[in-house]
Amino acid sequence: MGGVLQRQKSEDFSQRTTRQKVVPSASDTEQFFHFTSSETTSRNMSVVGIDLGNQSSYIATARAGGIEMILNDYSMRDTPTYVAFTSKSRSIGVAARNNLIANLNSTIFNLKRLLGRDFQDPFVQRELKYLPFTLQEAPDGGIGIKVSYLGKDQWFNPEQVCAMFLGKLKEISEADLKVTVTDCVISVPIYYTDVERRALLAAAQIAGLNVLKLMNDTTAVALSYGLYATDLPDADQPPRTVVFLDVGYATTQLVAASFNRGKLKVLATAVDPHLGGRDLDYALVEHFAKEFKDKYKIDVLGSKRATIRLRDECEKLKKLMSSIANEIPLNIECFMNDKDVSGRLKREDFENLVPDYFQRTEQKIRELLDALKDVKVDRVEVIGGGIRIPAIKALVKKVFAMEPATSLNSDEAVARGCAIQCAILSPTLKVKEFSVTDVCPYGIELRWPQTGSSPAGALEVFPRNHASPFSKIVTLNRSEPFTLEASYAANQNIPINALWIGTFKINDVKPSLGETSAKVRIKSRVGLNGLFSLTNAYREEIVMVEEDAAAVQIQPMEVDEQTPKTDGPVGVERSDSTTMDVDQPTSGGTASSPEKAKTKRQAKQIELKIDSEFPEYPQQKVQEFIEQENEMRSQDRAEKEKADSRNALEEYIYEIRGKIGGDYSDYVTETDREKLSALLTQAEDWLYSDGEDQAKSVYSEKLKNLQAHGQPIAFRYRDAQERPALFQEMAHYMQMTRKAADAYRAGEEKYSHLESKDVEQMMKTLDEKQRWLDEKMNSQAKKSQHEDPVVSVADLKKEKTALEKTVNAVLNKPKPKPTPKKAEPPKQETKTKQDGDVNQNNGENANEDVSMDNQD
Numbered sequence: 001m002g003g004v005l006q007r008q009k010s011e012d013f014s015q016r017t018t019r020q021k022v023v024p025s026a027s028d029t030e031q032f033f034h035f036t037s038s039e040t041t042s043r044n045m046s047v048v049g050i051d052l053g054n055q056s057s058y059i060a061t062a063r064a065g066g067i068e069m070i071l072n073d074y075s076m077r078d079t080p081t082y083v084a085f086t087s088k089s090r091s092i093g094v095a096a097r098n099n100l101i102a103n104l105n106s107t108i109f110n111l112k113r114l115l116g117r118d119f120q121d122p123f124v125q126r127e128l129k130y131l132p133f134t135l136q137e138a139p140d141g142g143i144g145i146k147v148s149y150l151g152k153d154q155w156f157n158p159e160q161v162c163a164m165f166l167g168k169l170k171e172i173s174e175a176d177l178k179v180t181v182t183d184c185v186i187s188v189p190i191y192y193t194d195v196e197r198r199a200l201l202a203a204a205q206i207a208g209l210n211v212l213k214l215m216n217d218t219t220a221v222a223l224s225y226g227l228y229a230t231d232l233p234d235a236d237q238p239p240r241t242v243v244f245l246d247v248g249y250a251t252t253q254l255v256a257a258s259f260n261r262g263k264l265k266v267l268a269t270a271v272d273p274h275l276g277g278r279d280l281d282y283a284l285v286e287h288f289a290k291e292f293k294d295k296y297k298i299d300v301l302g303s304k305r306a307t308i309r310l311r312d313e314c315e316k317l318k319k320l321m322s323s324i325a326n327e328i329p330l331n332i333e334c335f336m337n338d339k340d341v342s343g344r345l346k347r348e349d350f351e352n353l354v355p356d357y358f359q360r361t362e363q364k365i366r367e368l369l370d371a372l373k374d375v376k377v378d379r380v381e382v383i384g385g386g387i388r389i390p391a392i393k394a395l396v397k398k399v400f401a402m403e404p405a406t407s408l409n410s411d412e413a414v415a416r417g418c419a420i421q422c423a424i425l426s427p428t429l430k431v432k433e434f435s436v437t438d439v440c441p442y443g444i445e446l447r448w449p450q451t452g453s454s455p456a457g458a459l460e461v462f463p464r465n466h467a468s469p470f471s472k473i474v475t476l477n478r479s480e481p482f483t484l485e486a487s488y489a490a491n492q493n494i495p496i497n498a499l500w501i502g503t504f505k506i507n508d509v510k511p512s513l514g515e516t517s518a519k520v521r522i523k524s525r526v527g528l529n530g531l532f533s534l535t536n537a538y539r540e541e542i543v544m545v546e547e548d549a550a551a552v553q554i555q556p557m558e559v560d561e562q563t564p565k566t567d568g569p570v571g572v573e574r575s576d577s578t579t580m581d582v583d584q585p586t587s588g589g590t591a592s593s594p595e596k597a598k599t600k601r602q603a604k605q606i607e608l609k610i611d612s613e614f615p616e617y618p619q620q621k622v623q624e625f626i627e628q629e630n631e632m633r634s635q636d637r638a639e640k641e642k643a644d645s646r647n648a649l650e651e652y653i654y655e656i657r658g659k660i661g662g663d664y665s666d667y668v669t670e671t672d673r674e675k676l677s678a679l680l681t682q683a684e685d686w687l688y689s690d691g692e693d694q695a696k697s698v699y700s701e702k703l704k705n706l707q708a709h710g711q712p713i714a715f716r717y718r719d720a721q722e723r724p725a726l727f728q729e730m731a732h733y734m735q736m737t738r739k740a741a742d743a744y745r746a747g748e749e750k751y752s753h754l755e756s757k758d759v760e761q762m763m764k765t766l767d768e769k770q771r772w773l774d775e776k777m778n779s780q781a782k783k784s785q786h787e788d789p790v791v792s793v794a795d796l797k798k799e800k801t802a803l804e805k806t807v808n809a810v811l812n813k814p815k816p817k818p819t820p821k822k823a824e825p826p827k828q829e830t831k832t833k834q835d836g837d838v839n840q841n842n843g844e845n846a847n848e849d850v851s852m853d854n855q856d
């Protein structure tokens with residue numbers, strides 16, 4: 001347990017760049033997705049977007065033709081974000097949610113709010129009151145979640161439990177798509193800091209998923225809107241500004257984005273991580289808890305179980321109140337102390353209970369509008385479960401002075417946007433080109449301590465709402481190695497102990513030739529996942545070159561290759577235009593003073609090693625968790641197989657008991673029926689006592705024993721259904737064969753090529769089979785149904801096939817091909833044509849059935 005998020009050294013900054021996509025033809029307005037060649041398709045098939053919600057999660061996939069939602073094992077589109085532990089196995093998703101009340105201490109939810117955080121983080125402390133399970137501080141300051149699993153107390157951390165849930169989503173997707181799912185895009189709340197993003201990436205890695213991008217919830221929604229909006233202004237026209245409001249379970253998020261055809265640019269965001277549907281549920285819980293205290297003298301809030309039961313009922317009531325304005329009853333049977341409780345509430349009174357909720361929502365909307373300054377909002381789209389509340393819609397209408405639009409699927413828009421983004425990033429599909437420029441949700445600062453004569457300093461390298469992904473180059477004059485510390489700017493609602501992003505030591509710095517310092521250029525980047533990094537650093541070295549020698553160019557530091565000249569998905573501030581010179585240049589100048597005698601100074605770039613330290617999951621821990629996960633999966637599988645074989649036994653008991661009293665009743669003797677009934681009762685009693693929890697093989701063995709009694713009866717019944725028709729078919733076939741033999745003997749033309757000895761041999765076999773069949777039919781007629789048949793249906797079929805083979809070999813023998821010879825008149829040929837031989841066979845179909853129908 002625990003020991004998870006710790007500072008880890010790494011120099012590996014893998015860069016991702018936005019891929020160029022194939023633009024579909026102008027006529028192609030609806031079909032955005034096309035499969036690429038089978039070669040790339042087979043290399044990487046999964047195109048999956050995951051909306052990891054606090055309450056429920058959705059999976060969408062992009063297929064040629066569009067985005068589709070993936071249904072889970074209960075054929076539902078939403079999978080509750082719940083993981084439960086029991087004495088035998090884990091259950092995840094719907095099953096875990098359904099059993100919440102019975103397994104309160106070991107059913108884990110609200111995972112998204114715990115990832116990557118310290119136990120003492122005020123955010124986590126604020127969560128505790130909502131969680132019926134036990135959280136504790138881990139030795140490294142992280143979170144330990146206590147559950148009872150496999151009969152003992154065990155501790156897991158949030159990332160591990162989240163990995164279990166993501167693993168379930170992977171399994172659900174694989175069952176639907178019938179391919180291994182690895183590549184995906186997962187949504188994150190805008191407020192996630194680097195440490196939370198890294199924790200989620202680690203969880204995905206443990207689950208065996210390869211995250212192509214962590215996408216901000218609201219940006220996914222904006223993409224979902226933009227890709228399908230057919231009437232966006234052209235690139236040279238003023239953009240359309242749309243505000244998206246997502247009222248979720250625990251979070252309210254807002255984003256404003258500008259759209260032109262083929263691109264979206266996020267302008268500003270506003271988020272309240274502690275405002276969502278859950279707050280309304282708990283406001284109702286408090287209201288009814290107080291009422292029930294007076295009315296029934298029960299202390300609801302003193303019991304976790306009662307609180308969660310009431311919460312679930314209040315949530316149902318809240319949802320009903322969204323569509324019904326009149327008073328609605330709330331009833332819970334056997335609630336506490338065996339008491340049934342009931343209350344009533346109407347929408348208006350409910351709204352008066354939670355004025356603060358609506359004020360805070362309005363405050364967030366206004367914060368977004370302030371950030372937008374003078375930008376005119378053209379449209380407001382609302383999503384998330386909470387926007388079904390009429391007062392929220394009314395509020396949006398009031399503040400924006402326009403009707404909120406609901407053109408997006410309120411529950412699925414995030415997953416759909418993620419799937420579109422996955423399609424854009426994956427080589428599996430060609431996608432209509434659509435560029436997405438997101439923003440940094442928090443301002444990011446770089447600080448450096450004093451080194452030598454260089455003073456300490458700080459710089460806000462990415463202000464809040466700065467475009468992202470983005471690279472910037474920072475230039476410092478330094479004479480020796482130094483350290484940069486990256487952190488979130490203060491006063492942004494991030495706990496003080498969670499501000500740190502990373503520490504970066506820039507090595508190998510020394511003054512340039514003849515100077516007291518060197519110009520050090522450092523590339524900083526906020527990447528696709530929203531993570532900050534310093535990707536590389538160079539110092540400029542001044543070298544003396546002969547004047548007529550080939551000029552040594554200062555190569556600009558390599559930045560994103562697909563930097564658009566103007567506006568675009570990935571921006572760069574190049575060193576020559578927007579360098580942030582934070583130190584004054586040292587005296588003596590740098591590059592241009594001419595030297596004497598045909599030499600001059602020129603600068604070249606020397607790469608500097610960066611030692612990075614940031615809060616990443618240690619790979620060794622990830623590997624350990626992957627192994628643990630594999631073990632738990634085998635345990636789950638074994639448990640499922642055991643349950644399946646127990647169910648098979650149970651089902652057989654009920655099925656065969658019903659049948660021996662019904663369909664099978666004539667096919668079993670009274671004595672055997674009684675004997676089998678007794679065995680079934682015995683097995684049933686065992687199943688609900690000692691047989692509750694046995695090894696898979698024990699159930700299979702019991703089933704085999706019962707089947708040994710039941711199968712002969714079932715066999716007699718099934719054979720009796722088929723046998724009469726089969727007897728008839730065989731008799732008819734024999735009769736037809738005899739007719740064909742008679743026709744041959746009568747000299748019929750179509751059999752004229754047959755040899756007499758073959759026909760006689762065939763008839764001998766037929767006579768034998770006829771005697772066999774007559775004897776079987778006679779004996780069978782004397783048998784009663786509960787006796788075993790004289791011949792099985794299987795044997796009858798074998799006999800029939802063998803006879804048909806013998807007959808076909810003779811009667812379907814191909815006629816020799818006529819060989820037209822000059823000497824012979826074509827008499828025979830003409831006759832054959834006139835006869836219209838139905839059995840004419842050129843030898844290729846020698847095994848075809850003989851056609852005897854036209855001989856009747």
Ligand SMILES: Nc1ncnc2c1ncn2[C@@H]1O[C@H](COP(=O)(O)OP(=O)(O)OP(=O)(O)O)[C@@H](O)[C@H]1O
Binds near residue numbers: 276278322385388
């Ligand atoms: N008809 C309704 N009326 C009122 N609230 C509703 C209605 N339907 C759903 N909700 C609420 O919406 C919330 C769930 O919304 P949503 O599914 O968007 O959340 P989530 O994506 O799981 O959470 P988050 O976005 O915080 O991660 C719950 O609080 C639920 O009670």
Ligand SMILES: [Mg+2]
Binds near residue numbers: 053246384
């Ligand atoms: Mg959501």
